[in-house]
Structures are given as C-alpha cells and as structure tokens.
Amino acid sequence: MDAIGFFRDRKKEVLSKWRDAVFASYPPERTQFLKTKNDPFGNPVGHQINEGLAGILDYLLGEAGEEDCAGDVKAGVSRFLDAILRIRAVQDFTASQAVEFLFALKDALRDVADAELEKGHDVPDTRVLDRKVDALALEGFDIYCACREHLYEIRVREVKNLSYLAMKRANLVREIPGLEPSGAAEEE
C-alpha cells in the first residue's frame, strides 16, 4: 500500500496528533490558549502554527495546491516553515527545541499507523515519509539559522546607526556630497 495515500485518508488524525505535540512544547497555561482561541489577530502565534502545520502536511502528502504556492511547491512549504520558525527563533527555545516540532511529525505518523495495525489492518512502510520529514527538518535548521542571523544583523545595524549618529552629532562627519540624496538635488 502507498504510504502517501494511506495518510491522506487519515490526515485529520495525523494533524491533530502533531498539533498536540507542538503545542505541548509550550507551558500548560499557554497551550490552552494557543489551541482554543481561533483568532488570527488575537492569537497570531497559534494561528500561524495551525496554518503552518496544515500547510507542511499538505506538502508532505503531495496535496499542496498549485494555487497555494504559485506553482512552486518547494517555496510554498518554505513559507510555512518560515512562519513557524520565525516565531520560535525569538521564543525561549534552543536551536534543537525550535526545530524539534518537525520530528514530532514522525511520531504522529507512527502513532496513527500503529493504531491501524492494532486494529489488524495493513499498514504501509512509512520510511519514504521519514526521509521527506528529515529533508524538511534540515531545511528547518537552515531557516532557523537565517532567522537568528537576521536578528543579529538588525542588532548590528542598530549599533552602527547609533555610533554614526553620535559622530554626526559631535560634528565629526563630513559626508561626500555626491553620496547624499540631498546633495544630488542641490546639483540640479
């Protein structure tokens, strides 16, 4: 049996288990709020995680619509990974904890498969999906690192601007006229 087809039929169960595992990585008081408040503006973190997980699973099971990602399925899934990891990059997670939610998808897939097995049903080999999840996790690491680098770049830029302004304030700076936008206007 084809693993993709098997899990497509059970997508709702997989998603529910995966969501539970991801939300459980937050403190209990938080989990309740994240899971239950369905408001994209009042609960943006919960909303983006929900949307992101569903989008990633669609991609994994080959169900991402062309219209969802303007024909570029890879870019589509990256967008969902980015939405979740951009948030986790500024929360209280280490790098491994931030990306761990992708591995939790393997557990969710196996749990659903095990339940079917216990009922005596045939279950396909899930390893093909394991490899896809691993690939997603690797991309997730890249995105997480890019988000952290982005943070540091922003911080460096803030410091640079401050020191430049300090010099300007102390009248230590004379800019090259041609480089100034106002200088260009002056020449006209």
Add this chain to the structure above:
Amino acid sequence: MADEVPKTSEMVKIDHAPPSTGWMDTPVVIRKGIYSYPAKKPTLDYLSMPFGREWSPLDADWKLPPNWLDILLEGMRERIDRFRSFRLFMDICVRCGACADKCHYFIGTGDPKNMPVLRAELLRSVYRKEFTLAGKLMGKMVGARQMTAEVLKEWWYYFFQCSECRRCSVFCPYGIDTAEITIIGRELLNLLGLNIDWIAQPAANCFRTGNHLGIQPHAFKDMLDFFVDDTENITGVRVNPTYNRKGAEILFVTPSGDVFADPGTYTAMGYLILFHYLESLGFDVTWSTYASEGGNFGFFTSHEMMKRLNAKMYAEAKRLKVKWILGGECGHMWRVIHQYMDTMNGPADHLETPVSPITGTRFTNAATTKMVHITEFTADLIRNGKLKLDKSRNDNLNVTFHDSCNPARGMGLLDEPRYVIQNVCNTFHEMPESTIREQTFCCGSGSGLNAGENLELRFRGGMPRANAVKHVHEKHGVNMLACVCAIDRAVLPPLMDYWVPGVGVTGVHELVGNALILPGEKKRTTDLRGEDLPGVEEED
C-alpha cells in the same frame, strides 16, 4: 513490513511538555535577549537614586543592601497609603482571566507570567502575605507568599517585560490598570537601585541637558540646521526656526528622537515645513534647546522622577513667556501630560488656554494642561481649509496607521491622525479592528524597553502588531506604517524588517511635509527622504 518500524513506545521518549509546577514554585530563569542591562551607578547617583552599584542579573548575588526587605516593605506600605488605586488594584482582582490573553508579551512569549493577571499577582501575593489578615494566617491557600530575594528577581525580570501599554486594562471588568501596578513595582525596585540602564541613563541625561540623549544646546541647533539645509535642497525654500525666543506665542516641544534618529528626522523636517508655511498666517513659534525633550523616562522610574522631568517644559514655557505649548508626535509624553501633569505640576496658570492663531479654534480640551497635540492642531488647519496640499506627492505610499498606545488609550487621540493622513495621502487602509484604536497592540518596546540587548523580547512583544501589518501588507499592498510616537519610529523599522519586510515607518508630519505646497517652492523631485517622487523617473 510494518514491524520494521519501531513503535512509539519503543522510541526514545522525548517529553515535549515543560515541567508542570505551580507558578509560585517555578523559579525565575533570567534569559539573555529578554532582560535589559542594569542601571549604572553614576546615572543613579546623578538622579539621587539610592544603591547604585555594579551588578549583573545573571549573578546569584545581586548585592542588595542588608536591610533590603525592610526598605521594600516600608515602600509598599507607604504606597498603599498614598495611592488609593494601588490598594484597590491589589484587593479587587477576582482573577477572571479576561486580561490574560490580551498582553502582546504573553501572546508573543507564551510565558504565563506575562499574563497581566499573573504579572500583577507577583506583587499581589506579597501584598496578601504582608498586608492582609487572611494572607498572614492562611498563606499560600489564599495566594499569599513570603517576599524573598528570588521573588525580587522575578519582579525585576517581569516588571521590565511590561510596556505599560494598558491594553489589558481595556478588557478588565473592574478597570484595573495593570500599568499602574507595573509603575509601582518598578518604583519599589528603584528603592533598591534595580532600574535598567536604558531608562536610568536617558532620565539622567534629561535631568542634566534637557533631553534623553544628552545633547547640548548648540548640538541641538546644529542638527536642526542640517534639516534646514536639507529642506532647502528639496523644496527650494529656506525655513527659519527660532530657538529660546522670549515672547513667542507658542513653545514647540517634541521628543529628541525626532531630531536625532531616522526616520523621526523626516518628521522633524515636516514640522519645520509646516511652521514655515504658517508663519505668514500669523503663527509665532519657538523651539527650545533646553526643553528639548518631550519624552519622560522618569515616568518609567518613579512618580517623583516623572514630575521632575515634566516640570522643565513648563518652567521653560514660563521663562520664555509663551502663551501655550504645542507638542510633537510623542507617545508617553502625552500620557504624562494628559493624566498626571495637572496634578503634579499644575495648574499652569502662567499659560493661556490654547487658541489656534490661524483658525481661532479654542482647544478647550487642553484648558488645564495648555498643551495641544500637533495632529489636533494640523487637523484643525485642514478642516478649516488653511493648508494647500498635493496628496499625489505621497502616491508611492500605501499607508496604514498604528495607534501608539499612550496617545490612543492614554488621551483618546484616535481620529485626528487618521484625518490628517487621509488628507495628505490618497491610499490608506486600516488594520483589523481588534488591533487598532483603543485595542491597539503595542510596538513591543515601550516604557523604556527599547534597548538593544533585549531584542528578542521586543520582537516577541511586537509580533501581534507586526502580524496585523502583515495582513494589510498582503491584502492591500500597504508599504508604509504611520505613527505618532518617537519610540515607535525608532523600534518599528527593525520590527518590520524581521516580520514584514517591505513596509517602512513614518511619522504623520513627514507625510504632511511631503504634501504641503510651500509658497515659492521649486518643483519638487524627491520626498523628504531624498527619494524620487512618483512619476519623476518617467519624466526623466
């Protein structure tokens, strides 16, 4: 086949859930990226604040004075007697949880101690233990706990994770103002020398030179001279601001961020252009190089410090013998003016109820403070048809408006900035209703939390605001976020850079400066940022 796959139970069990202990038993973990650096001894000394010392939040020993507990409890007792609101807010919370999910820091961090109710409970639990009979007798059963050095660390960590934005108070059925609890919490911490550097240093600078950055009068004038040159390059008209001019009718006070930090500097150019335009209509204004700061980081320190720093504006107004004060686009300055000034430093009898010299409008809303918000003033000018505007000069901008917390919730300034924007720009879109006006989300960096070292906190806290901007960016193509606060103008650009690349940040009067047609101006080819105006490239 399926047997080859290990069952979940056989796999290494990874526990996703954090330890589940009650909040009182969960010790505080102070993390880098979240806390701001502690205040330094010289700045605290300069402000005559006690117990300045070198210490690190990451050290076990915070070098507290030996009698710190007595000082703290005495400080609490004093404030319970002095502030009826404080005692009331300590007593009446029923922990209904209406505020819990309204805080941008809670939404962004997921840390339960960032729920306004729980943040207040950090202080309330000690209040119960020390100041209520039930708490003394029954302790933890009634939510009371002993004050310890660990609890103090928790206070410090979390009271400097509240931006005093008051969004939670909008939803509290009892009207508890959690910002006031944070204000008292910080005041108590200040009794032990536990301020943060980003607040104490600007407050000390302001006390010394009149503004947060420590700019001396000649440097302040130098910066404005740059803008005069830039404005002339762009418009062909030379504006003539005056400084410390005695006998002027109006004193203009704005946050120093407008003079020293992009993109606020373009807003300052907008003020200069507007003032020049109005000159021939009888507008008589002066800038002050001493009252060179609208902001008031004393507000984030203690009531006394807020009063001290607020007083200088009025002292300068008295010295210059002006009739009233016009205030620039600042955030918390307006909460201080609107809600505290009159009690602290009022009545400002040496001033008159503000009247617009151009339209004759009497600003009775400012009858006691004698200070008018510049968007009220400009909205009145536009409504009376006094400004000649070319909206198309802002046609490259698709604008939305972020209500800054203090002008919105602290003084009810909701419609005037929108009215001005819509009269100087052709394209404007509102963010979703639950994220604007009274319900506006904080920028995540207010109340002195706009330091660099706590960037992660700022970005978590700013996420709900950015999320709403992202929505209008994707739906309507919004590319410019307008606001009326200098802290917003400083912190929203990096926030946008992280969450919604492609959206810039502007003050409202930058947009006014672009659109306003100055008599005798040359054909403008760039906006105030020196960027080509829409259509210029095609003409070339």
